[in-house]
Amino acid sequence: MSQMDLARLLGVSRSSISSYENGYRHPDHDTLVRMASCFHVSVDFLLGTENQNAMLNDHYKEVLGEINELLQTSNLSSEKKQEILDEVSEYFKWRLQQAGRKVPGT
Secondary structure: OHHHHHHHHHHOHHHHHHHHOOOOOOOOOOHHHHHHHHOOOOOHHHHHOOOHHHHHHHHHHOOOOOEEEEEEEEOHHHHHHHHHHHHHHHHHHHHHHHHHOOOOOO
């Protein structure tokens, strides 16, 4: 993504993007929020105060635990329950992999 493309998305000038990249200026709150939305990360992640992968990993572990609890109360066979857990787990691993990749063009 070029500086001009990002500037258009954020509603700022190209020179502002250059200044952000070079550390001469910092985006205001609203621009940070738009930037986080654009790159599908949190503002804390942009500010370097949060490890996005760790946060996602913790969230996925919690969700997987909830799914496991729901499955335990179902009438499905043990094999079917394990199959569902394995599929969900593989999906979460894939999503974590995707989240850890650099945003294309940056």
